[in-house]
Amino acid sequence: MKFMRKFLAILLSLYIFNAQAQQRYELNTGWLCNNIKEVKVDGAQISKAGFVLDNWMQATVPGTVLTTLLNNKKVPDPFYGMNTEKIPDIYKTGNDYYTYWFVKDFDEKAVGNEQVWLQFRGINYKAEIFLNGKKVNAATHEGMHLRARFNITKYLSSTGKNRLAVIVYPPDVVGNPNGGQGGDGTIARNLTTQYTAGWDWIQPIRDRNTGIWDKVTIEKTQGVNILNPHVVTLVPGKRIPNAKQQPATIKVSVEVENPTMKAISGILQYQMAGKTVSKSVTVPANKQFEITFADLAIENPRLWWPNGYGKQDLYPLNIKFLSANRVLDQENLTVGIRQIDNIWNEHTQSMGAYVNGQKIFIKGGNWIISDAMLRFSDARYDAEVRYHKDMNLNLIRIWGGAILERPEFYNACDKYGLLVFQDFWFSGDCNGRWVDPLKKDDQWTRRKYPDNHLLVLTAIEDQVKMIRNHASLAFWCGGNEITPPDDILNPIKNDILPRLDGTRKFFDFSNSDEMSYNTIGGNGDGPYNIQDPKSFWAVKTYPYNSEVGSVGVGDYESLARFIPNENMIAPESDGKVDSVWNYHKYIPYGKHIEPYGKVEDAKDFAMKAQLVNYDQYRALMEGFSNKMWDWYTGSIIWKTQNPWTALRGQMYDYYLDPNACLYGLRKGSEPLHIMMNPLDSMVTVVNNGLVDRHNLMVQAKVYDMDGKDYFYSQVFNSIGASSVRRFFPMNEFLKKLDKKDGVFVSLKLLNEKQEVLSDNVYWLADKDGGYKGLQHIKQAKLEATATQKGKGKVEVLLSNPSGNPVAFFNRIALVDTESGKRILPSFYDDNYVTVLPGERKTITVEYTHATDNLAVEVYGWNVEKQTIGIR
Known part of the structure; x- marks a missing residue:
């Protein structure tokens, strides 16, 4: 009998789990759409089951109007060649051209005390929503960066057959795509993506991302709805990865809503790390309020660390509301236990990032958005963030002219250990930092963008709640190179973030003095163009540089994916370039290609560009690492990815094909790395790790173009945690070698088992600064x-x-x-x-x-x- 009771209990728990698992699902297939000009009736009629949809087009939801048109072959691929010029721009057509009705039939009904919720995670820009002949939203939904949630229980059909109809309007002010950053800037009058009017890395997105661009979800609860859980992890003291840990404290709160006409009593509980924390709760009828649990101490916690410093351990956390042995609602989270602090470094005059008490040298990449047409997927997010991990980076900055990223992006960052620096939706270009003749309005006017400040504050509250539980989310930022207006900035700093988060540093803007004191002058970031690799070692820039970058042309196979064959013409060193290359925002390589020999064609150019790419980004990160804690507390590369087929600032192309930038950066960013200073040929080792490294063999050899090696030195030595150490110079030795053809320098770092911990090969130019030896080197039969x-x-x-x-x-x-x-x-x-x-x-x-x-x-x-x- 005892066994039978236990067996039945297990069956009951499985039933409850499986029933609950089916309570949330996406409406992501079977949508139809039609342009507003083709539809002569209102939403009440469209959303009735009898309305005929025979001539309507298959719609992509989540997605934009442009994505739907592309998928139905109504427009050419805007990422190929100059196809964007063949697609009508909304600035010329008027907004109705991209205003569409979207319709979805689905099965659902509520039984007993069940409540059914319709959730939109993102609509751009305005929407009216109808269900079964009734209007769902009392006020027009407005704003791209804002979720919408509706209790649709009373609108559901008694038959269970339902029709949802949504009309989506583009941004009110779409902006003139006149070639400026954000076009004429007026796109920023809306709470939407600024880049869609064009930037120096993308052509305009013709529909300005209009559409139901993010997930649409149906959720069913049993009376009580759990909303916006908030988890804070406190890890005091200075911790060491993989060691036995002192306890960590978990603080959890959650909003609970009861939309029914009767009070509901029960047990609100959460489970984590094998422990349960419970609280008896009564939720009055038609009320919503926040409930805070007692603190939970986790003994010997498995901590979450940034990439390169330790593991990214994550804990499942389950929150339930139980009443009469039933689960009325539940939410499942994944939590990383870590604490992020910031301490000003007086020596460098910049902010220092600390995780679990350990200072972290920031090696970051700037991120725009995964796809300029908002075609997001878990797999693409995972791949892109993994590439950043593979580059040995530990931070991604989300640029302010795009979006606050989707939860799936942060899931990947949690998984791979990438800290996230999150801008809000402002840019110096559109929001008035500089005089700009391409802008329609003056700086005083642009400084007040967007038009609806209350909407911005509402959206920030909502979006903070959406992503605040992610371990990877490390910093908030008011905007790209400019603060929001004061009546937005001050509530963010003094109310919203302290109230809804309270654990993360907020920078007023991305290159502010509170992040990096800019004694050098200028804007506090850059440069962005190709440079002499030595300059990264020799020239001191901003001590925590939010944007520093270079070129990024992919190899020939990458180019062939979006450049027509007739336009495969190699750029010239004087900057002359084919129209399609120029259209895709090519940054000239100048004379940096010439030392490798006269360019024969586009294929030859692409191969030689990879040598330059590798050298550029290896030198960039080596130069910054060489002055770790002396000149710098970190740097963030502009930029590491492209959401369009641009020819600049990318470690991999839009199609996720890596180029040599990625591997040069990967090499220069190694957590334990051996390198040679090009200024004095000093062999140097950088240790980003948190433990001292002893009994390391530092080895240096030189090879000529025939493959003959010239042994130089190998010594046993050690290096302290989070430090840089100079070992021996090679300049005199290199001078003695016949450098008429150039040489290879091979550096290796080995442990006592003779295992290679780091290896690095440099190719040095001849005495005239060219690579004649490489031009004539014999074939190697690999x-x-x-x-x-x-x-x-x-x-x-x-x-x-x-x-x-x-x-x-x-x-x-x-x-x-x-x-x-x-x-x-x-x-x-x-x-x-x-x-x-x-x-x-x-x-x-x-x-x-x-x-x-x-x-x-x-x-x-x-x-x-x-x-x-x-x-």
């Missing part, structure tokens, strides 16, 4: 094999026999044997690798694409392209 190492994992072994020259700058690509195209995304633990004579290197490739038709392609500067099968 041996390559590939072995399947489990699902989604391939191991590539590269061997360069003794007596060969250096096998220089080899690109590995996983390809589909049927199409010959690359498998995207693919993740390589190294790429553009150089293999020394007598050396073997193993490269691990991971992928998620489901196919058996795989091969590995390998080619290099002096290595013939080969395609090898996978064993």
Whole structure:
């Protein structure tokens, strides 16, 4: 009998769990749409089941009008060539051209005390909502950055057959896309994405992102609705990863709503780390209020650390409201236990970031948005954030001219250990920081954008609640290069964030003196163009630089995805460039390509550009790391990704194909890294880790163009935690070598087991500053094999026999044997690798694409392209 009772209890708990698991679902298929000009009736009629939709178009929801038109082949791909010019711009057509009705039929009904909720996570820009002939929203929904939630229980059909109709209007002021940053700037009069009127990295988005752009969800509760949980984790003291930890404190609160006509009593509880915290609660009829739980102490917690400093341990947290042995509602969260603090560094005159009591040297990337047409997916978010992890970065800054990112993005950042620096929706360009002849309004007027300040404050409250529980979210920021107006800024600082968060640093704007005291002058960020790699080591810039960057052209295969064949013309060193390259915002490489030899064609240019890319971003992060805690507390690269097919500032292209920028940056950002200062040839090691490293072998060799090696030095030594140490110079040795052709410098850092912890190969120019040796280097017959190492994992072994020259700058690509195209995304633990004579290197490739038709392609500067099968 005892066994039977236990068995029935288990069955009951499984029933409750499964029933509850079905209480929330997306309306993400089966939508139809039509332009307002084609629809002659109102929403009350459209939303009735009898209204005929025979001539309506299949709609993409979540998505924008432009995405729907593209998916129905009504417009060409705006990311290819100059196709955007073939798509009518809303500024010329008028708003009705992109104003659409969206209709969705779905099955749902409420039984007993059930309550059914319709939730929109994002509509751009205004909307009226109808269900079964009735208007759902009393006031027009307005604002892109704002969720909407409606209790639709009373509107549901008794048959369970329902029709939802939503009319979506574009932003009121769409802006003139006149070539300025944000066009004429007036797009910022709305609470919407500013980049859609065009920027220096994108052409205008013709519909200005109009549509039901984020998830639409139906949720069913049993009377009580749990809303906006808030979890704060306190980790006092200075912690060490992987050590036994002192307790951490968990503070949880949650809003509870009762929309029914009767009070509801029950137990509100949450479970985490095997512990349960409960509270008896009575929720009065038609009331909503916040409930705070008693603090929970977690013994020996598994802590969450930024990438490169420790693991990203996460805990599930489940909140339930139970009454009469029934779960009325529940919410499931994932929580990382960590504490983030900020302490001003008097030496550098910049803010220092601390996690769990440990100072973190910020190595970050600026992020615009995943897709300029808002085609988001969990898989794409995961891949993009993983690339940032693979670059050995520890922070992503979300730029203010786009959105506050979606929860799925923060899930990926939680998973991979990327701290997030989140701007709100303001930019110096549109919001009036500078005089700009391309702007319609003067600075005084633009300074007051957007028009509806109360709407902004409402949206900020809502969006803070949406993402505040993510361990990765580290900093809030008022805006990109400018603060919001005072009547927005002051409530954010003094009310909204202290009340709704209270744990994260708020910077007034992205390059403010409170972040980085800018004694050098200027705007506090940049430069953005190609530079002499030595300058990253020699020139002191802002001590916590929010934007510093360079070029980012992809390789030939990347270019071919969006540049028509007739436009595949290599740019010239004087800046002359094909119209399509220019349209895609090409930044000139100037004379940085010339040292590698005369450019033959676009393919040759793209290959040589990868050498420049690698050198640029390796030098950038090495230069900043070399002055860690002396000149700098961090830097954030402008920018690491593109949501459009732009030819600038990207470590991988829109199609998720990495270029050499990613691997140069990955090399220069290694947590434990050996490098050579180009100013004095000093071999230097940087240790970003939190523990001292002892008995390290520091090794240096030089190779000429024939592959002959010249041993220089190897010494045992150590380096302290979070520090930089200079070991020995190589300048005199390098001067003695015949440098008429240039040489390779090989640096390695090994442990006592002779395992390589870091290796780095530099190619040095000849005495005239060119690379004549590389231009004439002999071919190396690189041996390559590939072995399947489990699902989604391939191991590539590269061997360069003794007596060969250096096998220089080899690109590995996983390809589909049927199409010959690359498998995207693919993740390589190294790429553009150089293999020394007598050396073997193993490269691990991971992928998620489901196919058996795989091969590995390998080619290099002096290595013939080969395609090898996978064993």
